[in-house]
Amino acid sequence: MSTSVNRPGTWTFLTHHARVLLEIARDPQARVRDMAASIGITDRAVQGIVSDLHQAGYVTIDRVGRRNEYSLNLDAHFRYRTEANLPVRLLIDMFAQHDLPKSGAQAPPG
Template sequence: MGERWTIFTNHAAVLLYLLEHPGATIRRIADDLGLAERTVVGILRDLRCDGYLLVQKEGRHNVYRVNPEGPMRRPEHGGMTIHQFFVRVLRDLEQARMTIQNHIQKGGHRPGDGGREPELSERL
């Protein structure tokens, strides 16, 4: 196998984390995502400056709100907002899930199983 890799960049990981934990501290974000606090500070600055995060001060802490209207930056995403992008991703993932489920029901192998027969527990 190759080196360990992930689907999402650190920026995406922080953004997705803040959807579930808007009141998280920098230390908590760093600890939970396995990042250095300095890295998290830089990512939060980038996301805020580019309009992906709205930051509100509540007492001594910041609360981070993801801006669903933030623009996707890659040209191939056709000027979609974050919200539009994830709606599309969810739709496409559901279609892919149904295709794979139909394939398995017809006796095919699961993606990533190397062509092996599924264990009994996996078939139940």
């Protein structure tokens, strides 16, 4: 099986569930449509994933006015058996570090 060096494959390491979880971690007041646009999936797909994450105890949803505000259960553990002893906090922390300004760069104001 050979693939072109210049053409990346279609698979990625992170699932859409992980990407939605990360979007919520980045902005707990994010709208479904904004998460969908950022990830590149449909609003309906994000709604289903948020529902999955909520039902599994990873996300709490609070209605604030006309919007939802999400909070994460960072102590919830991964679902797959080989990572079941690890909290999702590790994933969030890894990507939170990724989102920080590079060393030597100034943080954006506010």
